[in-house]
Amino acid sequence: MSGISERLQVVRERIDRAAREAGRRPEQVRLLAVSKTKPIEDIREAYRAGQRDFGENYLQELVRKAEALRELSELRWHMIGHVQTNKAKLAASAASVVHTVDSARIARALGRRRAQQLEANASSGMAARRLEVLIEVNVGGEAQKAGCSTDDLEIVARAIEGEPALELRGLMTVPPHSERASEALPYFERLRALRDAHGGSARLPELSMGMSHDLEVAIRAGATIVRVGTAIFGARSPRPASP
Numbered sequence: 001m002s003g004i005s006e007r008l009q010v011v012r013e014r015i016d017r018a019a020r021e022a023g024r025r026p027e028q029v030r031l032l033a034v035s036k037t038k039p040i041e042d043i044r045e046a047y048r049a050g051q052r053d054f055g056e057n058y059l060q061e062l063v064r065k066a067e068a069l070r071e072l073s074e075l076r077w078h079m080i081g082h083v084q085t086n087k088a089k090l091a092a093s094a095a096s097v098v099h100t101v102d103s104a105r106i107a108r109a110l111g112r113r114r115a116q117q118l119e120a121n122a123s124s125g126m127a128a129r130r131l132e133v134l135i136e137v138n139v140g141g142e143a144q145k146a147g148c149s150t151d152d153l154e155i156v157a158r159a160i161e162g163e164p165a166l167e168l169r170g171l172m173t174v175p176p177h178s179e180r181a182s183e184a185l186p187y188f189e190r191l192r193a194l195r196d197a198h199g200g201s202a203r204l205p206e207l208s209m210g211m212s213h214d215l216e217v218a219i220r221a222g223a224t225i226v227r228v229g230t231a232i233f234g235a236r237s238p239r240p241a242s243p
């Protein structure tokens with residue numbers, strides 16, 4: 001599909017404007033391009049236009065694309081969909097950042113798997129980094145939604161900090177669906193308040209919040225990472241839920 005570099009430019013301008021209007025510097029907001037369901041060629045085009053951070057919801061799809069695009073050495077993969085404990089090994093090896101840690105159990109599983117990989121890499125002389133993770137918080141308290149409750153946030157944070165192979169980077173949320181972007185503001189503000197109540201930006205530097213339709217609102221509330229799919233790659237065709 002053509003036009004991706006133009007749409008990327010438009011999104012970057014939206015981010016810059018929103019940051020300035022909020023009295024923030026545009027460099028304080030990172031754009032994560034959400035490429036789920038989109039072909040490899042679209043990702044290449046975005047990469048050629050300077051985009052480096054890409055997000056996927058399904059681990060198998062992330063792994064397949066990471067393998068196909070191995071030669072794009074600066075590309076960083078972010079896992080933004082739910083990770084099951086039995087997929088922790090795959091997530092820990094394929095992603096640079098996991099945004100969706102929502103239990104102590106998944107934190108321990110990711111930590112253990114990443115530690116094994118660091119050890120294997122060290123003995124083969126390869127460089128390796130800790131896995132960066134964010135805690136997904138269900139700020140709307142929605143019944144079927146992923147993310148830990150606000151009450152469990154501290155437990156999850158401590159579990160991450162207890163894993164030497166993980167690096168706690170911040171908080172992530174997907175607010176309840178609403179037609180009007182401004183309706184998401186209270187949820188974004190709640191995530192920022194949680195960040196402030198749990199050690200502030202020294203402990204939780206990143207706030208991953210805001211998507212194509214509400215990124216300006218999220219930036220106003222303090223987002224440091226916005227996750228944008230449709231506005232860059234165009235509409236996605238509906239697909240059945242992954243097993």
Ligand SMILES: *Cc1c(COP(=O)(O)O)cnc(C)c1O
Pocket residue numbers: 034036057080081174211212213227228229230231
């Ligand atoms: C799909 C998705 C996005 C991107 O949504 P758009 O509305 O296409 O920008 C962001 N975050 C998560 C968790 C997603 O699943």
